[in-house]
Amino acid sequence: RHTMAAAGPSHGHGDRRTAAPSVDLTTLHGPRTGIPDRTFTLTAAETAIKLTSGAPVAAWTFNAQVPGPELRVKQGDLVEVTLVNRLPKEGVTLHWHGLDVPNAEDGVAGLTQDAVRPGGTHIYRFRADRAGTYWYHTHQASSTAVVRGLFGAIVVERAEQAREEFDTVVMSHAWPVGDEPRPAFGAADTLTRKAVQPGTAVRLRLVNTGNNTVSDAEATTFALTGTPYRVAAIDGGEVREPGELRNLRLSLATGGRYDLTFTMPNGPVYLADLAAPGKGLLLSPDGTGTPETPVLSGDFDPAQYGRPAPTPFDASSRFDRQFTIVASDGVGFVDGSLDLIQAFNGRLYPDVPMQMVRKGDLVKMTLINRSRDNHPMHLHGHHALVMSANGRAVTGSPWWIDTLDLPPGTWFEIGFRADNPGLWMDHCHNLDHAAAGMLMHLGYE
Ligand code: C2O
Ligand code: CU
Numbered sequence: 001r002h003t004m005a006a007a008g009p010s011h012g013h014g015d016r017r018t019a020a021p022s023v024d025l026t027t028l029h030g031p032r033t034g035i036p037d038r039t040f041t042l043t044a045a046e047t048a049i050k051l052t053s054g055a056p057v058a059a060w061t062f063n064a065q066v067p068g069p070e071l072r073v074k075q076g077d078l079v080e081v082t083l084v085n086r087l088p089k090e091g092v093t094l095h096w097h098g099l100d101v102p103n104a105e106d107g108v109a110g111l112t113q114d115a116v117r118p119g120g121t122h123i124y125r126f127r128a129d130r131a132g133t134y135w136y137h138t139h140q141a142s143s144t145a146v147v148r149g150l151f152g153a154i155v156v157e158r159a160e161q162a163r164e165e166f167d168t169v170v171m172s173h174a175w176p177v178g179d180e181p182r183p184a185f186g187a188a189d190t191l192t193r194k195a196v197q198p199g200t201a202v203r204l205r206l207v208n209t210g211n212n213t214v215s216d217a218e219a220t221t222f223a224l225t226g227t228p229y230r231v232a233a234i235d236g237g238e239v240r241e242p243g244e245l246r247n248l249r250l251s252l253a254t255g256g257r258y259d260l261t262f263t264m265p266n267g268p269v270y271l272a273d274l275a276a277p278g279k280g281l282l283l284s285p286d287g288t289g290t291p292e293t294p295v296l297s298g299d300f301d302p303a304q305y306g307r308p309a310p311t312p313f314d315a316s317s318r319f320d321r322q323f324t325i326v327a328s329d330g331v332g333f334v335d336g337s338l339d340l341i342q343a344f345n346g347r348l349y350p351d352v353p354m355q356m357v358r359k360g361d362l363v364k365m366t367l368i369n370r371s372r373d374n375h376p377m378h379l380h381g382h383h384a385l386v387m388s389a390n391g392r393a394v395t396g397s398p399w400w401i402d403t404l405d406l407p408p409g410t411w412f413e414i415g416f417r418a419d420n421p422g423l424w425m426d427h428c429h430n431l432d433h434a435a436a437g438m439l440m441h442l443g444y445e
Contacts, residue, residue: 021444021445022358022359022360022421022444022445023359023421023422023444023445024421027102027421028102028103028104028421028422029102029103029104029105029125030101030102030104030105030124030125030126030127031078031125031126031127032125034078035078036077036078036079036080036125037073037074037076037077037078037079038071038073038077038078038079038080039079039080039081039082040069040071040079040080040081040082041063041081041082041083041084042062042063042068042069042081042082042083042084042094042136042152043062043063043064043083043084043085043086044060044061044062044083044084044085044086044087044092044138044150045060045061045064045086045087046058046059046060046061046087046088047059047060047061047064047065047066047149049061049066049149051175051190052190055175057148057149057175057176058148059148059149060087060090060145060148060149060150061149061150062149062150062151062152066149066151066173067149067151067152067153067169067171067173067209068136068149068150068151068152069152070152070153070154070155070169071136071152071153071154071155072154072155072157073128073154073155073156073157074128074156074157074158074159075128075129075130075131075156075157075158075159076127076128076129076159077127077128077156078125078126078127079124079125079126079127079128080123080124080125081094081123081124081125082121082122082123082124083116083121083122083123083124084120084121085116085117085118085119085120085121086118086119087118088118089118090118090140090141090145091109091114091115091116091117091118091140091141092115092116092138092140092145092150093107093108093109093113093115093116093122093138093139093140094107094122094124094136094137094138094139095107095108095136095137095138095139095380096124096126096134096136096154097134097135097136097137097255097378097402097403098132098133098134098135098235098236098257098402098403099126099128099130099134099154099156100129100130100381100382100383100420101124101126101381102126102420102422103381103420103421103422103423103424104422105124105125105126106380106381106422106424106425107124107136107138107139108139108380108425109139109140110140111423111425111441112422112423115140128154128156130156130236130237130383131156131157131158131159131236131238132155132156132233132235132236132237132238132257132259133153133155133169133205133207133233133236133257133259134153134154134155134156134236134257135151135152135153135154135171135207135209135255135257136151136152136153136154137150137151137152137209138150138151139425141435142431142434142435143211143431143432143434143435146209146211146431147173147174147175147176147210147211147431148176151171151173151209153169153171153205153207155169155205156236163203164200164201164202164203164261165200165201165202166194166196166200166201166202166203166264166283167202167203167205168203168204168205169205169207170204170205170206170207170271170281171207171208171209172206172207172208172209172210172220172222172252172273172275172276173209173210174210174211174275190279191278191279191280191281191282191291192280192281192282193282193283193284193287193288193289194281194282194283194287195283195284195285195286195287196264196269196283196284196285197264197285198264198265198266198285199263199264200263200264201261201263201264202260202261202262202263202264202269202283203232203259203260203261204224204259204260204261204271204281205257205259206222206250206252206257206258206259206260206271207256207257208220208252208253208254208255208256208257209254209255210254211254211430211431211432220251220252220254220273220275221249221250221251221252221273221274221275222249222250222252222258222271222272222273222274223247223248223249223250223271223272223274223294223296224250224260224262224269224270224271224272224294225247225269225270225272225292225294225295226265226267226268226269226270226292227262227263227264227265227269228244228245228246228262229244229245229246229260229261229262230242230243230244230245230260230261230262231245231250231258231259231260231300231302231305232259232260232261233257233258233259234256234257234258234259234302234399234400234401235256235257235383235400235401235402235403236257236402237383237398237400239305239306239396239397240306240307240308240309240397240398241306241307241397242261242305242306242397243305243306245300247294247295247296247297247298248296248297248298248299248300249274249296249298249299249300250300251299251300251405252405253376253403253404253405253429254376254403254405254429254430255376255378255402255403255429256376256401256402256403256404256405264283264285266285267284268282268283268284268289269282269283269284270282270283270289270291270292270294271283272291272294274294277293278291302386302396302399303386303389303392303394303395303396303399304394304395304396305396305397306396306397307396307397308395308396308397308398309397309398311385311398312385312417313362313385313415313417314385314387314393314415315364315387315388315393315413315415317362317415318362319362319363319364319415320357320358320360320361320362320363321355321356321357321361321362321363321364321418322363322364322365322366323355323363323364323365323366324345324365324366324368325344325345325365325366325367325368325377325440326344326345326346326368326369326370327342327343327344327367327368327369327370327371327375327406327428327438328342328343328346328370328371329341329342329343329371329372329373330343332348334348334436334437341436341437342371342373342375342428342433342436342437342438343437343438344438344439344440347437348436348437348438349427349437349438349439349440352437352439352440353440354440354441354442354443355426355440355441355442355443356443356444356445357418357442357443357444357445358418358444358445359418359419359421359444360417360418360419361417361418362415362416362417362418363415363416363417363418364387364413364414364415365384365413365414365415365416366411366412366413367404367406367411367412367413367414368406368410368411369406369407369408369409369410369411370409371408372408373408373430373433374405374406374407374408374430375405375406375428375430375433375438376403376404376405376406376428376429376430377403377404377405377406377426377427377428377429378402378403378425378426378427378428378429379402379416379424379425379426379442380402380424380425380426380442381420381422381424381442382402382416382417382418382419382420382424382442383400383401383402383416384400384401384402384404384414384415384416385398385399385400385414385415385416386399386400386401386404386412386413386414387413387414387415388412388413389410389412390410390411390412391411401414403429418444421444422444423441423442423443423444424441424442424443425439425440425441425442426439426440426441426442427439427440
């Protein structure tokens, strides 16, 4: 992998270049001392699994299962995770997707640590400050290793708040079988049936772990039938007063999360992934029933959902830094041969300039997609507020994201406070696009 040094600062900042660094180096790692509230060990290894379709997959697994074990912690917990690598020859790391951990715990090979070699171990320590649904995955050769199974969920439960009686993570994943990835619902290519009593409070934590390389489905699209429901949280952040929804397409960015809540009705409820017909999750009082084909009447729009509230800044604020990122495609050279390239501002990593900030800066990014493909943008280490979508202000609940899908022809203004020093990735979470160069860095002076 390329190292940081290859990227270089983007442009001059006049005399700010010579100013003292804004970062206290001792804040770059998690708490080194203190007894952890929760400890986990995740062991990466190769495991032969069989999808329910019968297709064999030489999976890479954490603790011999896919998804890896679900890590459940309480908000405020000091979490310690030991990564053990027993893969035959590949390196591995753990990245905590959506958790704004200190930089040295972020698990990006070649940037915040070296990949852990076969036989090696690495200990991650961080405080789980923000409640919500997150996931972990390796960040070494991610475009091949995540799709093969090196991922799992991490759920941070609110310290004082009872969880829903039926609370489960649903990961939508695409498996590589033969040369082509195939869509599968959950990790098992299956229809899962569960018995849930009427009146039960349900929370389904949807995570899109796929790579968007399957068919032409641009983003994983879920649909929930059989009950009205609410989108209670987006990327881990609770939505304020989410209204009741029905019969909508729920397009979820690759890497993104939606938490759906509802009260179990008397009849069956079916959660479908529209890219994997017949697969999904079926809840019913006796655990039987057949999935119905969802009839959908519109698209869920987070920009207009929930109740507005004052935000710490908005599009009219004075920003210390502003960056514009244009995603485009075209013909170019990749590794010496002519290919279709997906680029940021016409450049491929490591030639995409690093975005430089100082600690405390209020930063605005304008993200524009002029290409023909979706680009789910993921900024590490920070949560950003979506301020406008396609020129229109966000009118719903404050919309905080760590992963934002950019469909073709769209543009968004997002803002964040630079409050987590270090060197961070900012990339397309279609990991094939990232591997081909759709990747840049955010750095603190
Ligand atoms: Cu979920 Cu840089 O990754
Ligand atoms: Cu992309």
